Amino acid sequence: MALTILILRLAVCILAFPMYLLDFLGLWNWICKQWFPYFLARFTVMYNKQMASKKRELFSNLQEFTGPSGKLSLLELGCGTGPNFKFYPSGCQVTCVDPNPNFEKFLIKSIAQNPHLQFERFIVAAGENMHQVATGSMDVVVCTLVLCSVKNQEQILQEVRRVLRPGGVFYFMEHVADKPSTWNYFWQQVLDPVWYLLFDGCNLTRESWKALEQARFSKLKLQHLQAPLSWELVRPHIYGYAVK
C-alpha cells in the first residue's frame, strides 16, 4: 500500500510540475498568498452554508464566557476572511490574527457586514508568537480550519493558553485525517503534498485531536464528525472547546 501511495504521489506531483517549478524559483509562496484569500472568500460561503448548524451549535454558549469587564473579548486566530463573525453575539470585541496581510481587505468587508460586533484590530502575525496580545486578556479564542496549516500546533496551543484568562475558552472546528482503514485516508495521503502547496500549507492528514489532548487544558470537549461537505477529502472533522 505504501508503494502504491508513493507511485500515485509521484504521478500527481508530475502533473503539478509547473507549481513545483514556481516553488523552486521562490515565486509560488508570493502567488499563493495573493490568490488564497480570493479562493477562501468563495470556499467559506459554501462551507458556512453546509456547516451553519454545526457552527451555530458550537458558538451557542459564547456569551456565557463574558469576563468581568462585561464585554466578551474574542481573539479569532487565523481569521482568514472573517467567516465566523456572524455567529458571534452582539457587542463582542473581536481581535483578529493572521500571518497573511492580504486578508485585510476581505476582513474589512466582513466587519462592515457585521455591525453588531466591536472590531478591535487586525494583527499580522503567526499564532506561534502573538506577543502583541497581552497575557490573560481574552475570554475566548476561536480557531476554524487553522490547525491544519500552522507550523507548530503545540506552540500555537501554548500561546492560546497564554492569552486566555483563567476560565477562558478555546473553540475549534478543524478538518483532520480520516480513519486509517478508509479509502478517503488513502487519497488524503496521495494528495497531501500537492494539496499543501496549492492551499497555502494546509495538511490533509493531521491528527489535530492529539495536540489538543496534550495541550494541558483543564477541560476538553472534543467530537469527531463526518462533515456534510461536498469535498470528501476534508469531511473528517473535529470540533468542540477547551477550557483553560
Ligand SMILES: C[S@@+](CC[C@H](N)C(=O)[O-])C[C@H]1O[C@@H](n2cnc3c(N)ncnc32)[C@H](O)[C@@H]1O
Ligand atoms: C483555511 S484558512 C481558514 C480561515 C478561517 N479561519 C476560516 O475558517 O475560513 C487557514 C488560515 O490560517 C492562517 N494561518 C496559516 N498559518 C497560520 C499560523 N501559523 N498562525 C495563524 N494563522 C495561520 C492562514 O493565513 C489562513 O487565514
